[in-house]
Amino acid sequence: MKTAVNFYFLIVSFFVASSYAQTSNLAGPYGQIGVGYQNTSPSFSNTSLVALGQSLNPNISVSNSSGTTGVISAGYNFSLAPSLLIGLGLDFSPFSTQSATASASYSGPIGSYQNSASVYIKNTLNLFISPGIALDQNKLIYAKVGYTGASANGVNTDFYMGGTSFGFGYKQIISSGVYGFAEYNYVNYGSLSRSLSGNLVTPTKLSVPATLTSTVSATSTNLLIGLGYRF
Template sequence: MKKLRLYTVLAASIAATSIGSAQAQSTTFDGFFGQVGIGYESVAPSLSYGNINITNNGSPVASLPISSSVSNSNSFAGTVTAGYNFAITKDFLLGLGAEYSPIAGSKANFSGSNATLGTINGQYNKENSYNIFLSPATPIGKDGLLYVKVGYTGASVKSQYSGGNSTTSNLTGYSLGVGYKQFITAGLYGFGEVNYASYSNLSFNDSATSGTYRATQTTTISANAVNLLVGVGYKF
C-alpha cells in the first residue's frame, strides 16, 4: 500500500513537471510555427511604353511616342506562412520563413495611347505572390515578440487587353516588414504586421512585321506594394 502511494505521488510529480514544462515551452517563440493572415493591400505599379519604331528594309521610317496611364490596385489580402525561429540568445531570435498569397488582387485599369494610332485599354492584377524572409526578433515581456522581416519576393502580374489578349509578367524584388506576436493560450498566438515589397523593373520587347516593314517597341513595368495583416498562428 505504501508502495502504491509512493508510485502515485511520483506519477503526480512527473505529470506536474511535464505540464509545467509544456506551459513554459508554450510561451517561447523558438521553434517551428505556422500562421494565416488577412488584411488589406495596395499595389502601385509603374508602366512605361517606349516609342514604336518602324523600319522599312532596316531603314528608319517613324518613331511614334506612346503615353501610358495606370491605376493603383487596392484589395483584400491573405497569406499563409510557415517558418522556424532559432534562439540565438535569450533576448534575440532569428527566424527563417516562407509565405504565399493564394488570393489574387483586384483588377485595375491601364492604357497606352498615341495621337495617330489611338488608345488601347486593359486591366491588370497581381497574383501568386510569395516571400522568403529572414526575421530578427526580440521577446517582449513573457509572451510577446517584436520582429522585423527582410526578404526576397516575387509575384505575377496578369494583363488583360480590351482586344481579348492577355499576358503574364513575373516580377521579383525585395521585401521589408515589421510586426508583433502575442501568445493567446498554449502555442496559439495572434499577430499584426505591415509589409512593403519593391518589385524591380522588368522590360520586354514586342515586334511585328508586315512585308518589308517592321515595328518594335519596349515596355517596362515595376511595382511597389504595401499590406497590413492581422491573423493567428501556432508555435509547435
C-alpha cells in the same frame, strides 16, 4: 534587519531577472494565417511607340489596385539570446490582386493610337529572414527582409516578377502556443520589358501596325492581422 531586507530584494531581483532570461515562448516552429488589405502600384517607364518606322512618345496613365488579401506562413524562430531571436520563414498568398489598368495614347501628325491592358499579380511567394526582440516571454517585435517572386499577368500573357520585401510586426501569445499578430509588408517586384501590339490610325483613316514597348515595374504594400500556432 537591514541585511535581511537587502537579501530579500536580492532574491526577488534574481527571480525577476531569471524570468526574462528564459527562452521566448515564440521560439521554435510556427504556422500562421493572416488576412488584410493590400495596395498594388504598377508603373511604366522607358515607353516608346513604333509605327511607320518612327519612334513616338505616347502618353501613359495607370490606375492602382487595392482590396483584401490573405497570406499563409510557416517558419522557425531560433533563439540566439534570452531576448534575441532570428527567424526563417515562407509566406504564400494564393490570391490574385485586383487588376490595375494601364492606358497608352498618342495623337500627332502621322495619326492617333489608343490601347490599354490590365495587370495583376498572383501566387506570391516570399522567403524571408526575421530578426526579433522578445519584450517578455510572450511578446515579440520583429522585422522581415526577403525575396519575393510572383506570377503576373499583363498584355494578355503570364510572366514572372521578382524582387525584395521588407516588413515589421508584433506577435503575442494568447494561450498555449496560440498567438495573435499584426504585420506590415512592402514588396518591390522588380521590373522587366513588355511589348503590346496594336494599330495606329493615320489621318487618312488607314490602320497600320504599331508596337508599344515599356519597362513594367510594380510595388505593393499590405497590412495583415491574424492567428498562429507555435508548435
